[in-house]
Amino acid sequence: MCLSIPSKVIEIDEANNALVDTMGVKRKVSLDLAGEPVALGDYVLIHVGFAMGKIDEKDALESLAIFKEIAEKMQSGEIDERDGDLGLVDRLS
Amino acid sequence: MSIDYLSDYRDPKLIAALSAQIKSEATRAINIMEICGGHTHTIMKYGLPQLLPPEIKFIHGPGCPVCVMPKERLDHAIAIANMKDTILTTLGDMIRVPGSRGSLQEARAKGADVRALYSPLEALKIAAENPDKTVVFFAIGFETTTPMSAALIERTIASGVKNLLFHINHILVPPPVCAIMDSGGEIDAFLGPSHVSVITGSDIFAPIVDRYQTPIVISGFEPIDALESVLMIVRQFNEGRREAENQYSRAVTPKGNERAKALIDRYFEPRETFRWRGLGDIPKSGLKLRDSYASLDAEKIYAEKLPNDPIDDHKLCICAEILKGRAKPTDCKVFAKACSPASPLGSCMVSSEGACAAYYRYAQTL
Numbered sequence: 001m002c003l004s005i006p007s008k009v010i011e012i013d014e015a016n017n018a019l020v021d022t023m024g025v026k027r028k029v030s031l032d033l034a035g036e037p038v039a040l041g042d043y044v045l046i047h048v049g050f051a052m053g054k055i056d057e058k059d060a061l062e063s064l065a066i067f068k069e070i071a072e073k074m075q076s077g078e079i080d081e082r083d084g085d086l087g088l089v090d091r092l093s
Numbered sequence: 094m095s096i097d098y099l100s101d102y103r104d105p106k107l108i109a110a111l112s113a114q115i116k117s118e119a120t121r122a123i124n125i126m127e128i129c130g131g132h133t134h135t136i137m138k139y140g141l142p143q144l145l146p147p148e149i150k151f152i153h154g155p156g157c158p159v160c161v162m163p164k165e166r167l168d169h170a171i172a173i174a175n176m177k178d179t180i181l182t183t184l185g186d187m188i189r190v191p192g193s194r195g196s197l198q199e200a201r202a203k204g205a206d207v208r209a210l211y212s213p214l215e216a217l218k219i220a221a222e223n224p225d226k227t228v229v230f231f232a233i234g235f236e237t238t239t240p241m242s243a244a245l246i247e248r249t250i251a252s253g254v255k256n257l258l259f260h261i262n263h264i265l266v267p268p269p270v271c272a273i274m275d276s277g278g279e280i281d282a283f284l285g286p287s288h289v290s291v292i293t294g295s296d297i298f299a300p301i302v303d304r305y306q307t308p309i310v311i312s313g314f315e316p317i318d319a320l321e322s323v324l325m326i327v328r329q330f331n332e333g334r335r336e337a338e339n340q341y342s343r344a345v346t347p348k349g350n351e352r353a354k355a356l357i358d359r360y361f362e363p364r365e366t367f368r369w370r371g372l373g374d375i376p377k378s379g380l381k382l383r384d385s386y387a388s389l390d391a392e393k394i395y396a397e398k399l400p401n402d403p404i405d406d407h408k409l410c411i412c413a414e415i416l417k418g419r420a421k422p423t424d425c426k427v428f429a430k431a432c433s434p435a436s437p438l439g440s441c442m443v444s445s446e447g448a449c450a451a452y453y454r455y456a457q458t459l
């Protein structure tokens with residue numbers, strides 16, 4: 001019921017419905033509950049037939065970039081499990 | 094660069110990196126309750142407890158609306174379904190939950206018209222297609238789903254359809270969290286619910302943090318989200334902070350979805366009290382239709398025909414202890430024996446979000 005994977009908006013009709021693509025599956029959802037304007041190409045969270053929120057893609061990109069930096073440091077042997085600050089402070093503070 | 098929201102947020106290398114970071118920084122035992130049943134599934138599916146230091150434990154919370162639905166309300170649904178010329182509609186998971194005498198699924202097998210919906214909007218379509226019947230939407234769910242019921246009511250009024258009624262069972266997240274803490278739960282911190290918070294915003298958790306001095310970190314649903322949230326909790330304790338924080342900032346804002354909240358407030362108001370399976374009666378924890386919409390209120394219209402006796406839970410079922418975070422499904426005598434997804438004794442096994450269902454499905458990895 002609650003799980004929701006970000007879905008891409010590919011069409012919007014006059015009745016305030018969007019056609020969205022979730023991992024290749026297309027479906028129609030209502031935009032009646034979208035908290036802010038939705039445009040083509042946006043990623044939205046779907047819940048029981050409604051879009052209820054938008055994903056801030058810039059925010060997601062930033063956090064993923066930080067995680068990937070940590071993983072790369074681990075792989076190259078720069079740090080081990082006992083090392084301290086791996087650069088998360090900026091994101092978390 | 095575009096984001097692959099699935100593989101990027103489930104990348105094993107990133108999971109390992111965050112796990113290592115948590116281990117390097119953790120300094121004390123922490124019991125973390127994940128409020129949302131969706132988080133329980135992420136935690137179990139990805140084996141997150143095995144990636145954490147042994148002194149950091151997850152405790153499963155009451156955030157699964159099907160699990161906390163009391164039998165009394167289910168018996169209302171069954172009574173309505175069995176009435177002449179009614180069609181009972183509800184979201185899919187509710188169909189199999191046992192009331193005191195069977196489930197909606199069993200009522201349907203005996204001839205009642207019961208329909209499982211993927212979206213509340215289908216109820217309006219069913220009502221329009223069956224003008225000689227009364228369709229009742231049995232509405233369940235926390236703040237995530239309440240706006241969808243409100244939107245359905247709005248569309249129903251606008252459409253002029255007169256044969257759609259509502260039996261409202263919407264509930265709120267903060268009251269049961271307070272009830273659990275007030276009852277002496279051994280909980281040090283919370284993973285805050287993802288999609289409830291998309292609607293409510295993160296600000297609603299600040300009063301709970303202040304009152305109980307427990308960090309609450311709102312977490313997204315992916316394994317990386319959950320691990321980062323654990324790290325944020327660890328850091329709060331290390332730094333002596335007790336705050337509400339938002340790890341799911343790509344989707345949750347401080348004020349949430351104002352449009353949805355306004356719609357909820359237009360149609361609903363708090364009930365004096367609502368009974369929770371396993372938790373008892375909690376004041377102001379459920380919603381009902383405002384009196385100005387009494388003509389849509391199935392509970393009022395059918396009041397004389399709906400049963401009202403309090404009902405005890407199945408004696409062997411320990412959903413109550415599981416919902417309070419005092420036991421795990423594996424502590425239960427009937428878990429995966431008399432109680433299974435095929436023949437559930439309690440609602441935690443029926444719902445795909447319930448802790449018992451999560452353990453049943455993923456327990457072989459433990």
